[in-house]
Amino acid sequence: MQPDYKLLSLHGNVTLPAGGTQKVVLTDSIYITAHGLEADNGIKEYYQDTECALLHYAQEHYVFWHEQYPNLAPEKITPGFFGENISTLGLTEKNVCIGDIFHLGAVELQVSWGREACEKIAGKLNDPLAPEIMHQQSRNGWFYRVLQSGEIHPGDKLILKARPKPKWTLSRVQHALWGEILLPEELEALNKMPELAESWRKLAGKRLEQYATL
Numbered sequence: 001m002q003p004d005y006k007l008l009s010l011h012g013n014v015t016l017p018a019g020g021t022q023k024v025v026l027t028d029s030i031y032i033t034a035h036g037l038e039a040d041n042g043i044k045e046y047y048q049d050t051e052c053a054l055l056h057y058a059q060e061h062y063v064f065w066h067e068q069y070p071n072l073a074p075e076k077i078t079p080g081f082f083g084e085n086i087s088t089l090g091l092t093e094k095n096v097c098i099g100d101i102f103h104l105g106a107v108e109l110q111v112s113w114g115r116e117a118c119e120k121i122a123g124k125l126n127d128p129l130a131p132e133i134m135h136q137q138s139r140n141g142w143f144y145r146v147l148q149s150g151e152i153h154p155g156d157k158l159i160l161k162a163r164p165k166p167k168w169t170l171s172r173v174q175h176a177l178w179g180e181i182l183l184p185e186e187l188e189a190l191n192k193m194p195e196l197a198e199s200w201r202k203l204a205g206k207r208l209e210q211y212a213t214l
Helices: 061-068 119-125 130-136 170-178 184-191 198-212
Strands: 004-006 009-015 021-025 030-033 036-039 044-046 054-058 086-088 101-104 107-114 142-148 150-152 157-162
Touching: 009 044, 107 150, 107 170, 107 198, 119 130, 170 184, 170 198, 184 198
Parallel strands: 054 086
Antiparallel strands: 004 157, 009 021, 009 086, 030 036, 030 150, 036 044, 054 142, 101 107, 101 157, 107 142
């Protein structure tokens, strides 16, 4: 039996009157393309880089953030807060692997790389250390490339169809790229891994060069 995970929340960007965008809950069907998503109400997300068409964030991580920042109102840190498009329970960086292929509605997705926390996260949590905490805790979220475009609906199930790299969880990949101890055999494997997004393959190559100078 193939594992499946119910889609608990679905989000897209809406343009604000004063400028900028805000993630809102989507309640109708959405069309997923190689560059993002489109909804009938005019909500659209377009990304030039097809390696980050959709962002997934584990809903169970929100418990950690509520405990980490008790002074922030719990109703503020809710699904969508970290910019994700989709959220589930049961999938985290510790059991999702690079290259995993999922079906979601009529769409086929493949895990391409993990999100790199940046200053935007620090600003949202009002803590300059927040990006580092996110990396250390391996609570970054991850991106999908779209192998097959199509419609998805709130409540659809994310079904794992293939796992070509079962040993390469996102947590392991992140540790290999940013850990204090560089392991050349792991970096070389990542540098040559076709399922991994090009930017992280190149990063693995740079880490290999750093190791060679030690």
